[in-house]
Amino acid sequence: xxxxxxxxxxxxxxxxxxxxxxxxxxxxxxxxxxxxxxxxxxxxxxxxxxxxxxxxxxxxxxxxxxxxxxxxxxxxxxxxxxxxxxxxxxxxxxxxxxxxxxxxxxxxxxxxxxxxxxxxxxxxxxxxxxxxxxxxxxxxxxxxxxxxxxxxxxxxxxxxxxxxxxxxxxxxxxxxxxxxxxxxxxxxxxxxxxxxxxxxxxxxxxxxxxxxxxxxxxxxxxxxxxxxxxxxxxxxxxxxxxxxxxxxxxxxxxxxxxxxxxxxxxxxxxxxxxxxxxxxxxxxxxxxxxxxxxxxxxxxxxxxxxxxxxxxxxxxxxxxxxxxxxxxxxxxxxxxxxxxxxxxxxxxxxxxxxxxx
Amino acid sequence: xxxxxxxxxxxxxxxxxxxxxxxxxxxxxxxxxxxxxxxxxxxxxxxxxxxxxxxxxxxxxxxxxxxxxxxxxxxxxxxxxxxxxxxxxxxxxxxxxxxxxxxxxxxxxxxxxxxxxxxxxxxxxxxxxxxxxxxxxxxxxxxxxxxxxxxxxxxxxxxxxxxxxxxxxxxxxxxxxxxxxxxxxxxxxxxxxxxxxxxxxxxxxxxxxxxxxxxxxxxxxxxxxxxxxxxxxxxxxxxxxxxxxxxxxxxxxxxxxxxxxxxxxxxxxxxxxxxxxxxxxxxxxxxxxxxxxxxxxxxxxxxxxxxxxxxxxxxxxxxxxxxxxxxxxxxxxxxxxxxxxxxxxxxxxxxxxxxx
Numbered sequence: 001x002x003x004x005x006x007x008x009x010x011x012x013x014x015x016x017x018x019x020x021x022x023x024x025x026x027x028x029x030x031x032x033x034x035x036x037x038x039x040x041x042x043x044x045x046x047x048x049x050x051x052x053x054x055x056x057x058x059x060x061x062x063x064x065x066x067x068x069x070x071x072x073x074x075x076x077x078x079x080x081x082x083x084x085x086x087x088x089x090x091x092x093x094x095x096x097x098x099x100x101x102x103x104x105x106x107x108x109x110x111x112x113x114x115x116x117x118x119x120x121x122x123x124x125x126x127x128x129x130x131x132x133x134x135x136x137x138x139x140x141x142x143x144x145x146x147x148x149x150x151x152x153x154x155x156x157x158x159x160x161x162x163x164x165x166x167x168x169x170x171x172x173x174x175x176x177x178x179x180x181x182x183x184x185x186x187x188x189x190x191x192x193x194x195x196x197x198x199x200x201x202x203x204x205x206x207x208x209x210x211x212x213x214x215x216x217x218x219x220x221x222x223x224x225x226x227x228x229x230x231x232x233x234x235x236x237x238x239x240x241x242x243x244x245x246x247x248x249x250x251x252x253x254x255x256x257x258x259x260x261x262x263x264x265x266x267x268x269x270x271x272x273x274x275x276x277x278x279x280x281x282x283x284x285x286x287x288x289x290x291x292x293x294x295x296x297x298x299x300x301x302x303x304x305x306x307x308x309x310x311x312x313x314x315x316x317x318x319x320x321x322x323x324x325x326x327x328x329x330x331x332x333x334x335x336x337x338x339x340x341x342x343x344x345x346x347x348x349x350x351x352x353x354x355x356x357x
Numbered sequence: 358x359x360x361x362x363x364x365x366x367x368x369x370x371x372x373x374x375x376x377x378x379x380x381x382x383x384x385x386x387x388x389x390x391x392x393x394x395x396x397x398x399x400x401x402x403x404x405x406x407x408x409x410x411x412x413x414x415x416x417x418x419x420x421x422x423x424x425x426x427x428x429x430x431x432x433x434x435x436x437x438x439x440x441x442x443x444x445x446x447x448x449x450x451x452x453x454x455x456x457x458x459x460x461x462x463x464x465x466x467x468x469x470x471x472x473x474x475x476x477x478x479x480x481x482x483x484x485x486x487x488x489x490x491x492x493x494x495x496x497x498x499x500x501x502x503x504x505x506x507x508x509x510x511x512x513x514x515x516x517x518x519x520x521x522x523x524x525x526x527x528x529x530x531x532x533x534x535x536x537x538x539x540x541x542x543x544x545x546x547x548x549x550x551x552x553x554x555x556x557x558x559x560x561x562x563x564x565x566x567x568x569x570x571x572x573x574x575x576x577x578x579x580x581x582x583x584x585x586x587x588x589x590x591x592x593x594x595x596x597x598x599x600x601x602x603x604x605x606x607x608x609x610x611x612x613x614x615x616x617x618x619x620x621x622x623x624x625x626x627x628x629x630x631x632x633x634x635x636x637x638x639x640x641x642x643x644x645x646x647x648x649x650x651x652x653x654x655x656x657x658x659x660x661x662x663x664x665x666x667x668x669x670x671x672x673x674x675x676x677x678x679x680x681x682x683x684x685x686x687x688x689x690x691x692x693x694x695x696x697x698x699x700x701x702x703x704x705x706x707x708x709x710x711x712x713x
Binding site for chain 1: 388394395422423424425426427428429430431432434435436438439440442443453454457465477516517518519522547700701702703
């Protein structure tokens with residue numbers, strides 16, 4: 001008897017949704033083996049990784065805080081991928097959102113206007129949208145692929161931020177260190193819980209979930225996007241504009257990433273620094289696919305990703321495990337996800353009889 | 358330890374005990390936050406050596422822990438807070454970008470002591486510490502001035518902040534003390550750790566005639582490049598001789614061991630006070646690492662003499678006359694720069710090529 005992979009007649013809906021859970025379980029098992037090899041009780045280590053961060057209210061608020069930028073960026077990326085538009089540069093759009101929103105904070109913060117914060121959020125979203133509009137223009141006018149242009153513009157955005165915080169926007173009382181002044185209180189997002197860091201940005205991210213879901217599955221725009229993505233020929237026949245889909249999805253995902261950027265600046269960071277994100281824009285690509293490009297799936301995936309970051313810190317603090325141990329588990333999660341995804345289009349069949357040569 | 362269903366089920370229940378706060382009989386807990394992975398050379402590695410020295414010196418009376426690769430930004434505050442909640446009573450945050458997060462957490466935990474490396478904000482339970490790396494950097498300048506034939510020193514540097522500018526200017530002064538025509542070419546990498554960029558910068562500098570390389574970044578790429586190209590170099594943070602056995606002359610090596618042991622002992626004894634420590638070669642916080650055996654004997658003797666002069670205070674690195682790049686005199690003869698001026702240094706001396 002032997003095993004064979006056989007193509008399914010159509011992709012399995014069950015496996016589509018089961019696959020991330022299987023991958024998580026397999027990664028946890030694999031992680032247990034790693035912990036055992038490192039000389040730790042796997043049960044304690046796994047509990048520290050996955051449960052300890054959730055054991056306190058403080059931990060839960062931190063989870064939400066960490067998930068916020070991942071969630072915002074990933075939803076935008078997913079909307080694009082549905083239309084077959086690949087925005088790899090959420091990191092850059094996030095950075096530009098931090099710049100434009102932070103610029104408003106530095107210009108008007110502390111003057112007590114009611115509109116400072118709303119204007120910051122708007123400017124952040126507009127900055128991100130503008131940064132994503134450049135690849136949209138390059139794609140629709142010159143046919144330059146957005147995978148390259150969005151990625152390359154990320155590095156440009158990071159250099160622009162670096163120039164600003166080293167030069168014109170540097171804190172004059174900061175001993176020439178590359179960072180801006182701290183934002184005034186009226187230019188900071190209100191925290192949701194006294195003493196915690198979780199802020200109104202999390203609510204904006206949560207709000208994006210039903211809005212994106214409604215957009216994709218309940219509106220004509222969503223239908224057009226999906227048609228352009230899945231059946232370009234049919235979309236052309238129906239008169240749906242492919243260029244329109246490129247513009248719409250890039251500008252929307254840029255705006256969401258820009259919003260994530262201004263929420264980081266006006267939230268946990270409270271100023272502009274040479275680096276505003278430890279790679280949220282790139283991690284969000286993983287989150288989008290882990291969440292099956294569905295807003296609700298992405299919400300769960302962003303929380304899981306955030307949990308892995310927090311748990312990794314907890315492992316270091318309480319068990320003295322190196323950061324590489326967490327990296328290994330993150331790697332295994334993606335590895336197993338790719339492996340189990342095979343079973344969406346394929347199935348395993350047992351066959352009897354001699355093997356063919 | 359064997360795994361069975363009971364231990365699996367019990368694990369979550371045991372958690373509060375695992376993360377509970379320290380009791381009186383427990384060891385004194387000390388936490389460290391590192392900006393990069395520990396690795397086997399570099400800024401973080403030297404702090405890690407300091408932490409291990411605390412363990413070795415104080416044994417079971419202390420329990421140290423660390424969190425590595427913590428980005429300077431929103432994550433740092435959570436990690437520092439986690440260490441505080443975890444019962445650490447003294448927490449060292451070892452990178453400049455942790456300044457504002459450390460300040461915030463120190464206000465939330467007034468009974469825990471915090472120490473931040475290389476920053477300028479302080480509080481009642483929030484001290485700062487750093488070292489006068491520029492003193493040893495001056496000596497590597499002497500080495501470069503003696504060994505370089507072209508008189509051009511290639512300098513790969515991360516960011517134009519005062520600490521880095523001090524090093525570049527000090528190296529120039531050291532080099533010019535033995536070769537008045539020496540110059541320094543600077544290439545910025547805009548990153549503390551980017552071996553690829555550092556390597557490319559080193560290649561560029563050699564192509565521009567530099568025959569002595571050094572870096573103010575955290576990888577060993579520049580030393581390895583110098584070894585391959587056959588030009589002299591000096592390392593930074595750690596002894597990097599093993600990455601350049603033929604051309605690595607010496608390195609500006611940092612030593613936090615004694616400082617950490619002293620501060621932990623004081624915190625345990627209840628005599629810890631806030632403040633700022635900025636120790637140099639005399640305090641043992643900065644040293645020249647093992648000299649390359651290929652260095653000529655007169656140079657070795659010269660280095661020993663100048664090291665003694667720096668330690669005794671006879672040789673003050675930043676003393677006038679000091680001119681800026683336009684040739685204008687900023688510090689007159691017979692006057693030394695004050696600590697405040699050194700800490701805010703944002704201009705290059707005459708002889709440095711490059712822009713801040």
